[in-house]
Amino acid sequence: MEIFLQQIINGLVQGSVYALVALGYTMVYGILGLINFAHGEVVMVGAMLALSALTAMIGWGLSPLLALPLSLILAMAGCMLLGYGIERIAYRPLRHAPRLAPLITAIGVSIVLQNLAMMIWGREYHAFPQLIANQSHHIAGAIINDIQIIIIIMALVIMLALMAVVHRTRLGRAMRAVAENQHAAQLMGVDVNRVISVTFMLGSALAAIAGLMVSVNYGLAHYYMGFLLGLKAFTAAVLGGIGNLRGAMLGGLLLGLIESLGAGYIGDLTGGFMGSQYQDVFAFFVLIAVLVFRPSGLLGERLAERA
């Protein structure tokens, strides 16, 4: 039972991160019908930027409680700029090209970002400085620490804020109009290009937050961390129903739980044949299962048909 509870906690923490990244995929998909393959790398860049900023600020003697939010803001700003640039360079010129084209440029962008990051930050794992006294709390035999609590709460707050933006503000209305019908939105005076840019920037800002969260949680950052994280967050988005914001959150949390419970119990399930090193395969099988049985995802509508 303790194991079960512990895995639930771990799953929720991991799931919150997936949900934040999945939101980025889903927002872009909702508006452009495009899978932004490079999104995972934006998460990585966010983590790396935050790490560099943090290390520098602590070196200047700044208090960690000040350095942490400052470096988060810096990372968010950097990622927003990056997201804006990616859209302008790799996607916008191809908006009317065959579908294959933006997928290929997206892969190109991922590779470029990954290798640039490797040149800048090196191949090694970077330890994330321990900044706050990270106290552990025992609940019914399971352990949860401060950082994990902060991650869950922060993710929740951010998601609620995003929902408010999308449903309550002018910008949100414009986003929904563009998602519904780009042409009609344009006719109604919405600046479609601006909305798309803003969407990319918003998604990238969330990615930066997620990047910082993962690195703080594991105490590590690495140039390759975005790849698998991106893949899983995409799975989460599909699981929830791609294009659907609530779906991304639900899918993220669910995937986190599936993964951590799966990793916790796979040994028992397979009679010791497979261990927790197979944790990363769950997401893949979830993805396949969703695509086979419910391609529209849990909360998604039927995939739009157009002719």
Add this chain to the structure above:
Amino acid sequence: MNKFLNNKIIYFVVLAAVLLLPFATDALLGRGWVRIVDFAMLYIMLALGLNIVVGYAGLLDLGYIAFFAVGAYCYALTGSPHLATAFPMLFPDGLHLSFWIVLPMAALLAGGFGVLLGAPTLRLRGDYLAIVTLGFGEIIRIFMNNLNAPVNLTNGPQGISRIDPIQVAGVSLNATQEVFGITLPSVHLYFYLFLSFTVLVVFVSHRLEKSRIGRAWMAIREDEIAASSMGINTRNLKLLAFAMGAMFGGVSGTLFAGFQGFVSPESFSLMESVMVLCMVVLGGMGNIYGVILGGLMLALLPEVLRHSVVPLQQAMFGKTVIDPESLRMLLFGTALIVVMLYRPAGLWPSRVRRRELDTDEVAP
């Protein structure tokens, strides 16, 4: 000038050049380069296989190297002493199946994986296939890395070594052989083996391209909805393209395992998939000759970089600032972007030749 005669002369010159290539390379650049050329041939085969999927049918397969891995591990397991460690009772010396028996089995297995992967995704939008194949490439690597316990099937990250060399008509290609009084070192022998396979792959690609099936693939690539409205069963045809591409990958993989004598998960990373994709895109999606050109260029690029970038940096900074490996990947990524933006048909677009000829002939 007689155009027909002209073509024939060009044809023979090319043929002679290709046949003499290993000797010329050996004499001019050294034996190490012949080995590099051999690898380039493997990559060309891979790229031609991916070209069926991406170039003809317009399906983005981002885990293509996984099928290469399936083929390679197939032969590594059945053509080496390794199974003795996993099942000492069953195979005290390992299995040591003949390469020529494993080859078709590996092709079928790779094709089977292709179907398994394609079936759930191909009825959906193309992007899903891209993601699923991307994931599959990673999964295969996780399995290769971890299937060394509790039963040691893949030997984990260390990989499997001592794979039997390929034999042709009872003659091992791993030793220098005398043929008609000409001394052929092992790398030359493999060159001719790979050349034969490449020619076969080119032939198959060419025939498919000019067939009813090939046209249906291209129709799907151009406009899936219009294709299905013309009576094309798009799902089945996409599955066929995907499975055929996977089979080509499997075949190249077995050749790779036999040639190298050693396989490990490291050879099958995402970066390899990206590299093969880059060959297809850069050369010109859908055009066999463009893809060959792309394959050749990109297979030789790392060697060229190794021999130029490192000394250059040493001379300039006294140390290696950017290692050639990441520079190579950076170039690949940039190439994917730049080509799609400015030259989507690749360096050698497929219709040029056709428009020049402009005759009404159909099948050859």
Add this chain to the structure above:
Amino acid sequence: MTALLELTGVGKQFGGLAALNRVSLHINAGEIYGLIGPNGAGKTTLFNVITGLYQLDSGKFHFAGQDYQSTMPHLLAQAGIARTFQNIRLFANLTALENVMIGRHQRTQAGVFGALFLNRATRTEERASADRARELLRYVGITKSSQTLAKNLSYGEQRRLEIARALATEPMLLALDEPAAGMNATETESLKVLLHDIRATGVTVMLIEHDVKLIMGLCDRVAVLDYGRLIAEGVPDEVRQNPAVIAAYLGSDNE
């Protein structure tokens, strides 16, 4: 006459919008049938339903002896419905000849084996298929080289190439979505002749058209859609007098 195509209470919903609202109509074998209505009335949606691109939400349709409710586009094409698209959907980077030969796909057999070994049956089939395709190109009046890429043809030629490609599938029913859109008067006139020719070969023709004059002069019967509903059906003269039709056209700002 027997009905070749019969729609019974067909409905199609997009979110809250009823693009088709319980539409019932029938098309007789051998006639030229016109479908008109203001923009957004649901005409293209109706085509998409009977060609399997959209699954209908209610009702059913009957074509050539078979009931359909949900099915796939290629099965309907094989059953004998061929179509063109309002916003031309050719295989842009393939030649005109290849475009039409792709129309032959469902009437030919060759598989991977045939492709690789080019056996006699495959060679014969390929030749016949290419011959037929060239014949169809001439038939619809494309005089440019059959090796011209579809995207390099003129607008009118592209529209006609779509018709040739559709005819290559050997349809019983040819469904044309605004075939005269963007054509000049001469082109429209020759299109009219072509459609009469096609009907004379025994193919039933159904067309969506904005050009009311063209429809009235060409069609045996006409149906009018407005906001997803069938508001009139009958011979052209009758329909023209119909007050609901007049209201629909006056009430909308186009045409």
